[in-house]
Amino acid sequence: MTTQQPPQSNVKKWRISRRGFLIGLGATAAVVAVGVPIGLPRARLAIANLVAEGGSFGSIDAPPTSWFEISADNRIRFFNPKVEMGQGVNTSLAQIAAEELEVDWEQIEVVSASTARGINDSMGTGNSTSVSSTFTPIRQAAATLRELLRSEAAKLLGVPAASLTVASGVFTANNDPSKSITYGQIVAQADVANWEIPEEAPALKPASEFRFVGKSTPRVDFESKLTGKALYGYDMRLPNMLYGAVARPNTIEGKLASAAPAKRPTAPAWSPWWPKTILRAWRPNPGCKRTRVWAIWIWHGKTAVSGSSPKLMKSLRWATAPAWWPKKMATSAICWMATCSPLNSARRWPPTPTWNRTPPWWMCRPTR
Amino acid sequence: MIAIYYLTWDWKNMKLRINGTEYDIAEEPPRPLLWVLRDELGLTGTKFGCGAGFCGSCTVHIDGEAVRSCVTPLTTVAGEIRTIEGLSLMAEDGTIQLHPVQQAFLEDQVPQCSWCMSGQMMTAAAFLAKNPAPTGDRNRRSDERKLLPLWLLLPREKCSC
Structure with missing residues (x-):
């Protein structure tokens, strides 16, 4: 049996900020992530805030419900807690994320967050609430990640953070356009473990400046579906997987x-x-x-x-x-x-010479 | 004759040529082509829909002919198989060259969940290979109507999302 697995997160250690964000650190560096717990019960959020007082990397062993990872090739991988089932939630949440991350549409990749540790999102996917319930948390997490990168870019370029403009995942110094650095370069160079997490949530973009939200955008996951590479739940083949089937009676009221x-x-x-x-x-x-x-x-x-x-x-x-x-x-x-x-x-039955040469007769169709 | 057939009957391996690659597949047990593609070879781009040849999600090409792989017994397959994974071409520089049908689906942002889309594209690709300039005139199927049973005249592809 061929085993297929969805893309896995490269982040191994998580640290929680006072604002409730989780900052992730890759096992081999060159990956940084910011995540946000969405739909967690209040009690768990309270515990998370307690941990935040003295949190360090590795103090949280579970990933948040939703997070972004930036890799050295300047691409963003968005781990989506909501289930994509044709309604386009991969695309709509990626639109929200791309808005605050200030990246191009082509730089974003969306994968489903793993449920290996249990249900990710206690709110589930339904009732048309995916966008409304995650709109603000995703924007805040994305803006936090952007500001984290901005302060590191300022250190690496030797310019004040306020003098940097960002577009397409590249910071450029206002007064010296030759000084620029991509998100990927920052992640590859910076000492992520000692990053300063902003204490205050950064200001969010006003709706008048939206480039993706509310605009018609090509589906983010479409190309992989076009070429047959997209993995649906039904395509997963895991080791020792069990299968179930619905047995239907062939009699009425059976x-x-x-x-x-x-x-x-x-x-x-x-x-x-x-x-x-x-x-x-x-x-x-x-x-x-x-x-x-x-x-x-x-x-x-x-x-x-x-x-x-x-x-x-x-x-x-x-x-x-x-x-x-x-x-x-x-x-x-x-x-x-x-x-x-x-x-x-x-x-089970006596084989006939043509048994496996002819279409089996039991592949009949219901008459209509 | 039957006795001779029994005497020579054996379980064998058969060769399947899929998207230009040759695979060695056990003939036994008898099973549909779709199971081999999805579960044994991991070509999950071809989807399981109704399992009865209705919906067309499982359509693949066998020597250019669109075939419902869920009702095609493995041992009846003779010819080159093309699945959705092989519909696009890989250029020398590693970029993917989409089939014109895929390009059209991309430009029009066609589907919702895309589960049955690979079958739709395979059916369209096979049709267009034989009819490069289709007219869209449905009356041309009137001859078919006389010959085929009613269920075959249902829409050839069914999307239920």
Whole structure:
């Protein structure tokens, strides 16, 4: 099985500021992050503020709910706590972040924040609240990161912080345009562990100066989706992953009578029918473990055959057994076909010469 | 004849050529092409939608023909497979050259969640390869209507987001 994992954060240590921001430090430097806890319960925020009194790097081992990382190549990776499901939250939150970070649209990449330590965002994603609930915290975190970088840029360039203008992720000295430094260069050079975190939240941009918010912007995650590289939740393949399936009754008002894992079928070590397989052990395809799902569901209930209108019967035709099949067996057997991996049934029934050469007949479609 | 077939029947490995790369895939157990692409080769750009060949999310090209990989048994595949990962070209300098269909989708910012989009693009790419200048005249399908069952005349791609 191919294992695919989403991009991981490079930040290993977190330190909390008095304002409640978390400042992250990369394990190998050249990465700096500012994050913000969004939707945390009040009690946890209070604890976070206590820690802030004497916080140092490593005192917080959990990442915040949302954060930005700046890498040496002057790109921003935004870890989004909200779930992108087509509503465009990756793009809209990136618009908000890019606004205060003063970077170009192409410099921003959005990835989903990891839920390895539990639910990131206690508010969830829904009720059309993603933008309204994160608008201010994300802007504040982004502005804090920008001001952190500004004060470091001033030190590195030897000019007052107030004399620096920023655009496209580059600080330039007002009076000397030859003096400029990118976010990435600052992160690569600066002593991040000793950065001074602003005590006051920086002033936010007025709405009249917005470049991205409220403007039509290309989807930030579109190119990866165009080329098939984007990973959806359904695409994740993790080691020892468990799979579930919904078992549906094939009868009306059917109730589950029993469910049990079935014994995994094994091929005989030898077979008179297949001389080539004599003394050949069952050789499962290692890449195909997921398809070996065996279980039997038995349903009790009114059968679909009796008391149903012809129209309903027509719609259920695909789930009904052949006429010659005993009705009692039909319930479990057909259900097994519909809910398990029917393609494995090649081992259950006598194989035919054309078994795996022809489209399986059970790949039928519901009639409409 | 049947007896002879049984005698020579064996589990084999088969070669699949996907996006220009050759893969060695076990023929057994019988399974749809889509499972091999997604679970064994990690080509998750091809999506699982309905699993019954309706929605078109799983469309790939086999020798240029748009095929629903969720209802295509692996062992029936003969020919070069192209998935969404192979629709764009990688230029010599490492930049990605989008297929004209991808470029058009990008310019129009087409989808919402994009789950079924790779299948839509593969279907469109195969169609345009055969019909470089489609007229958009739906009446031209009247011949098809006489031959095909009703469910085939439903919209060929279904997006449910």
